[in-house]
Amino acid sequence: MKRAKILLNEEAVNVTINAANQVVTEQGTIIEEGTFTWLPPCEGKAFVLAINYADHAAELSFKAPDEPLVFLKSSNTLIGHDQKTYQPDNIDYMHYECELVVVIGKEAKNISLENAMEYVGGYTVGNDYAIRDYLENYYRPNLRVKSRDTCTPIGPYIIDANEVPDPHNLTIRTYINGELKQQGSTKDLIFNVPYLVSYLSSIMTLTPGDMIFTGTPEGLAHVYPGDEVITEVEGVGILKNTIISETDYLSSL
């Protein structure tokens, strides 16, 4: 099952995606593309892993961490599939980060590694944009880098966990304007899905809808207003996003 949320006639509606990739309401009505807005498919706490691929750690000249390096995002930053992310004026380096996102399916506290996968409800795709100009060495990466309005596309939908038999062997790809820019595999995760669920649940209670962005492999590049950025996790989904200028963003408000 693939579950999503859309904005239809100014109302948030839960939908599913059928085998023909059509959006279907709970009443069974098919909604035509172009008549609605994709919303983030989940609501909850948003955890993100920094430096969770060995190749990416090398790219950033960091050594791989001894324990998961986790930061949080606030919900203002999440947007759905096929939406626009704005690039602030006067910055030099804004890059995408294609990530497998784990969605928690049931309440989890102090869960063992062995049982952790039972708490995974499904998966989706996240694009964890960063604006590196704003990095500072306090609570790094800070909210100004990672929690900006429109800066975290997620979706299009959640695919049930049982339809992703091996989350640790999925190819990750990012395309800018059709050109492949980033490629990796979740088999290279430093801390894998059950480890992350178990680790986070040892700190706090996880609840359905909580998201774990599992990190990104190497292959980062700057994006420009007008770019179409597609992030894809094999067997999970294809998430599209378009970069716009700050001026265009402000006039859309």
Add this chain to the structure above:
Amino acid sequence: MLYYKTRKNDQVINLQAQAAFEVPLENNLLPAVNGAVIGVALNDKTLYQSLEKQFNEKPHVSPPKTPVLHIKTDNTHIGYGDTIQIPSNLGSVFAGPSLGIVIGKKACRVTEESALDYVQGYTIVNEVSLAETSFYRPAVKAKCRDTFCPIGPWVVDATDVETPQNLTIKTYINDTLCHETSTNQMIHSIEQVIAYISSFITLDVGDMIIAGTPLRTESLEIKANDVVMVEIEKIGRLVNPVAAE
């Protein structure tokens, strides 16, 4: 006017009162707000001065250029009278008395001059934390444990708080006054904090900013079986028992 929340038959009830004595504190209240909670770290003069030397050394290299923010996730939020649960094996746990700034209308890119127009009112926060051994990486482990953010008992309407930047904050542990500070110790003012955050995060109605917590010295350490009370002038008292997790 005071705004507070209770639960009845699994429904959240929003209530108002003219005076504190009208609020039935014996029924544990819900956290006084239910939106996103963003804290401003290093926003206390004494705390900042105590670390100033380190800020020029690795890994920080240079002092912060912008207010340092963190997130207190929903699982941390508890109401008046709810129990703060502390782990037994992770070292000292500290109370974090602070003013809570509650947003009353959607704030996107607001100026310092207009910032107070977006404030519904003020509440009391106890931003509980493990020892803050480093400010280099996000403090998820230290700050986001379940029950680590009592909020309440209510939100006092902004019109009833004439000088929010000059309110005495007292912390009592087991009825003994153990710490005193004031909102006049903030480095970035209420207006500056709202303007800065809203320059890239749209704040919604019900979102709250934790204005700033003091240096966590031994006097703020809390232990199982303590009762901790944070009192802010013109706002009220937030009382929570402490128990082992």
